[in-house]
Every structure is written in C-alpha cells, then in structure tokens.
Amino acid sequence: MMTCNDDLVQLYVEGSLEPAAATIVAEHLRTCHSCRRTAGAYKSLYWDLSHARELAPDSPVDPGELASLLQAEWQRGTERPASASTHPALLWLTANPAVTGSADFAGKVGRATLSGLAQAGRVGLSALWRTAKSRRAKTKEGGRG
C-alpha cells in the first residue's frame, strides 16, 4: 500500500516511472483525492513550463553589431594569416585577366623551355654517343695496327 509521495507523483505525471511503479502510483491516485489533485496541478505546471519560453522578451542584441564584433575578435584573437582564398592580394591576382594572361604566357614559356631542354638533351646525348662510338672504333683500329 503506497503512502502519499510528492516525488513519485511528479515522476508519474512526467512518465518517468517503470511500468510496475507506475501501476502502483496509478492505483494510489484512484483512491487518494489529495494526490489526484496534486497530479492535476503538476500536469498543468509541466505544460505551462514547456510553454514558458514564450514569456522571454525579444533579444535586444543588435545582430549586425554582434557579428562585426565577432569578426573583429576572430581577427584580433587568433592572429592568423588570412586564408589564401580571402587574401586581398590573391583575390586581385586571381580576378585580374591581365595577370592570369601573363600566367598563361609564363606557363607556355615554361613548357617550351622544358621541351627545348629535353630536345637539346636528346641531341646532346646522341652526339656524346656518336663521339664515344668513333673513339672505340679508332682504338680497335690502333690495336690491330
């Protein structure tokens, strides 16, 4: 037989009790007028508490001002270099067609230089190969003579 217990009534109304305990409280509520009234009061209170957020006033914070403050805080507090994508100099470089055109030109020059060097390398290697071959041939002839 359960005696009146405010905490158990609160838990019952909240739905937090295990089924067996909830059955015992429900049985008590059927016979106890006082606890039944208490349970009714808590039910109203829970509902009102869940809607009490409507009572909070609107925020007096100016969103634009706060966002600027946060931006300044980020810049001051972290002392990190601006990221590559937002650095003004790089933004200018990537946005300026004259610069990107020059970059293309530089790329072409670079590619031409590389292929030129490779070709020169091939020619040079061939020449070295021919020189070495003729030296070997002369050595053989000298040996026979």
Added chain:
Amino acid sequence: MEQDRAILELCQRGHPAGFTRLVDAYQKRVFQTAYRFLGDREDARDITQEVFLRTVKAIDSLDPSRPLWPWLRRVTTNLCINLAKRRTPRFALDEVPESALQADEGVPTWTLLDLQRALAELPPLWRMVLTLRHQEDLPYEEIAAVMNLPVGTVKTYLFRGRRMLRNSLAAQEA
C-alpha cells in the same frame, strides 16, 4: 545540422558571412535561454555577447560535423551559473524556507505571468534545472553533465523546484 556545418566552416576561415549566420541562427535562442535562467534582460544580453565571443575564441576546436546548440547551451549555462554565484554567493537549498515546500491543494488556474513571477523567486540553480528539463527536454543525465552536478542533485532541485512552484502558484490564487 548542415546549417551548423556551413556556419562553423565559414567561421573557422574567418569569413564575415559565417559570423552573420551564426548570430542570426542562435542569438535569439541564447538570449532567451539566459533570460529564463537569470530573469534579467540586461544580464541576459551581456551573457549572450559573452557566449558568442567565447565561441569564436574556441572556433577552431569545434567539430563542424556536430550540432552547435549543445555547445552554446553549455557555455550559456556555465556563464549563468557563474554570474548567479557572483551575485548570490550563498544561494543554496537552505535559502528557501521549508514552508515554501509544504504541499498545498491549489486549483491550477494560474496564468503564465503568475508562473513567470514564481519562477523568478526560485534559487537560480533550481530555475536552470527546470528550464533545461521542461523547455530543452533534456534527460536528467544530460542536465547533470551540462551543469556539472550529480544526477541525484539534479533530481532534488527538480522535485523541490516544481513543488515550490506549485505551492507559490496556489498561494497566488488564494
């Protein structure tokens, strides 16, 4: 969730749009939570600003794949607890007269304004626990984690807070 990820990634790069979106998305919620904890508009405004400043200071340590609100709620709660402790160094369970916790058979016909007044009379920790439970729908364990309190203490504050509210609302009706 995707919105949080975008906000955090922008903020971590220092992009102005990130801070604007962060404030737009959460400043009202942070303010109202602080207000419900403290019951004072000016205090809640100061706390709101401090919550966002601390968030920006910690921005690199925040994981964009996780929701932002639990972090903001935790910072808000901690700052409010600290402020309440500074304002009322001895706010504790024993500051509430036991008579306020006596059971009373009132008919529940109070208004939300009555409830607001009754909430304002609660010790700050009790009010915070009630807010986190009934307005944020947090389980006991999570409230305990957010407030750095044992679960048993959270339950005690919750039970006593509700009982005190019920009694003071019944008294207002009488």
